[in-house]
Amino acid sequence: xxxxxxxxxxxxxxxxxxxxxxxxxxxxxxxxxxxxxxxxxxxxxxxxxxxxxxxxxxxxxxxxxxxxxxxxxxxxxxxxxxxxxxxxxxxxxxxxxxxxxxxxxxxxxxxxxxxxxxxxxxxxxxxxxxxxxxxxxxxxxxxxxxxxxxxxxxxxxxxxxxxxxxxxxxxxxxxxxxxxxxxxxxxxxxxxxxxxxxxxxxxxxxxxxxxxxxxxxxxxxxxxxxxxxxxxxxxxxxxxxxxxxxxxxxxxxxxxxxxxxxxxxxxxxxxxxxxxxxxxxxxxxxxxxxxxxxxxxxx
Amino acid sequence: xxxxxxxxxxxxxxxxxxxxxxxxxxxxxxxxxxxxxxxxxxxxxxxxxxxxxxxxxxxxxxxxxxxxxxxxxxxxxxxxxxxxxxxxxxxxxxxxxxxxxxxxxxxxxxxxxxxxxxxxxxxxxxxxxxxxxxxxxxxxxxxxxxxxxxxxxxxxxxxxxxxxxxxxxxxxxxxxxxxxxxxxxxxxxxxxxxxxxxxxxxxxxxxxxxxxxxxxxxxxxxxxxxxxxxxxxxxxxxxxxxxxxxxxxxxxxxxxxxxxxxx
Numbered sequence: 001x002x003x004x005x006x007x008x009x010x011x012x013x014x015x016x017x018x019x020x021x022x023x024x025x026x027x028x029x030x031x032x033x034x035x036x037x038x039x040x041x042x043x044x045x046x047x048x049x050x051x052x053x054x055x056x057x058x059x060x061x062x063x064x065x066x067x068x069x070x071x072x073x074x075x076x077x078x079x080x081x082x083x084x085x086x087x088x089x090x091x092x093x094x095x096x097x098x099x100x101x102x103x104x105x106x107x108x109x110x111x112x113x114x115x116x117x118x119x120x121x122x123x124x125x126x127x128x129x130x131x132x133x134x135x136x137x138x139x140x141x142x143x144x145x146x147x148x149x150x151x152x153x154x155x156x157x158x159x160x161x162x163x164x165x166x167x168x169x170x171x172x173x174x175x176x177x178x179x180x181x182x183x184x185x186x187x188x189x190x191x192x193x194x195x196x197x198x199x200x201x202x203x204x205x206x207x208x209x210x211x212x213x214x215x216x217x218x219x220x221x222x223x224x225x226x227x228x229x230x231x232x233x234x235x236x237x238x239x240x241x242x243x244x245x246x247x248x249x250x251x252x253x254x255x256x257x258x259x260x261x262x263x264x265x266x267x268x269x270x271x272x273x274x275x276x277x278x279x280x281x282x283x284x285x286x287x288x289x290x291x292x293x294x295x296x297x298x299x
Numbered sequence: 300x301x302x303x304x305x306x307x308x309x310x311x312x313x314x315x316x317x318x319x320x321x322x323x324x325x326x327x328x329x330x331x332x333x334x335x336x337x338x339x340x341x342x343x344x345x346x347x348x349x350x351x352x353x354x355x356x357x358x359x360x361x362x363x364x365x366x367x368x369x370x371x372x373x374x375x376x377x378x379x380x381x382x383x384x385x386x387x388x389x390x391x392x393x394x395x396x397x398x399x400x401x402x403x404x405x406x407x408x409x410x411x412x413x414x415x416x417x418x419x420x421x422x423x424x425x426x427x428x429x430x431x432x433x434x435x436x437x438x439x440x441x442x443x444x445x446x447x448x449x450x451x452x453x454x455x456x457x458x459x460x461x462x463x464x465x466x467x468x469x470x471x472x473x474x475x476x477x478x479x480x481x482x483x484x485x486x487x488x489x490x491x492x493x494x495x496x497x498x499x500x501x502x503x504x505x506x507x508x509x510x511x512x513x514x515x516x517x518x519x520x521x522x523x524x525x526x527x528x529x530x531x532x533x534x535x536x537x538x539x540x541x542x543x544x545x546x547x548x549x550x551x552x553x554x555x556x557x558x559x560x561x562x
Contacts, residue, residue, distance in 0.1 A: 045561055
């Protein structure tokens, strides 16, 4: 797999206010890369930098192995972009808007397929000014998919969509990634979506990269916190509280939440079995991106 | 590059021709030409009424038409920034300079449309209610119909040049503003201030809009039978307009290249 995007030491300031600082990451071809973070973390600025709408104050961005600034046209020909709160010409119909943007791309496009893909076929002749926010978002996605791009830069692709539409779009993005091998970089506030779609995730905090790793690494198991399902939970909790390697125990309705000072789930399992407590289930707690997100926001 | 500019230009024309507000310009220009009948009545005396055309066209174009070109061109980029559509456009394979060139072509087309409409309307009115033949004096033919019509075409073309410079000025202001209302106010205010101060400060020869009337003054002389030439004075006007257009476009291109269109 070769590299699709490389961001090296990129900073962007508006006057004295830094929007992103010293950002470095790479995205492989065919990868789905998520960007998360609280409001003002720099997610949209990062995507705008990748899309060439914003020029970095320092640092370099290369896409498809070419410098972003020097090969802007070549990159734009192979990239589809959904901007935050996408805007179109309100007085033109959905079809006329898409045809206009296809003309700018110098491409002949089959609109029916795209309209059908994003569920806009029934409002194709309607003026954009009369569309709901959700429909405009779909139009934004249609605009991004217009020229069958190899790279998609999507700023909150499912915002303003209802849960059913969101699921459809997530499924569509998954298909594009797996079948068409489209590289996707997306930001989202929907953590579930990021978890479901992204191979890797970058967490931004006030313009800085707080974490960047494979989704499963970020969501790895925290072996110091274990949930145990057993019948005699209260009795087991009392016994565990006396052990020096246990930090705390919480028992509730046949379930124990054990925080360990040392050792791991295997040691806990062995201890409980030897002590005569039949275990129904035992699982270390899984970290969520939500935790990282909140941690970044509260830092 | 040419193909992309033309594609963007066609998109521009499609977009703006379907809007209501740009049609105020042609409407006002046509009304001004029609209104000229009251200030410059057609004599119906059998002699040429080409003088009416030479009066009505600049009367309609050089203030109302010019202001409409400024209003239209000042809204072209700032309007896209204000609506956010510029971000949707600039993520397409289109360089910022090409986008700006398409905007300038759009504004030039608008200026040309107003010019052609004013000329056509004045000509139709003069032909309908009088004569549009040559110029004679005391029974002697001074200019044939062909000669005076040729002079009219030259005056019209020379008049279009400061209008195009005005369009470049409007586009430049537009690239510097975030809202179309701000751009329009700045463009008109800036031009009025310069036009007001030009005589007092003695720079009228260097202001492009001074040359809006120049070709029509020559044409008016021709309609009176005088042999006033267009050149070399017109060359000075062309040079001043070209110089300003280069300055305006240079500023516009630099401003456009440096701007951020982020969140």
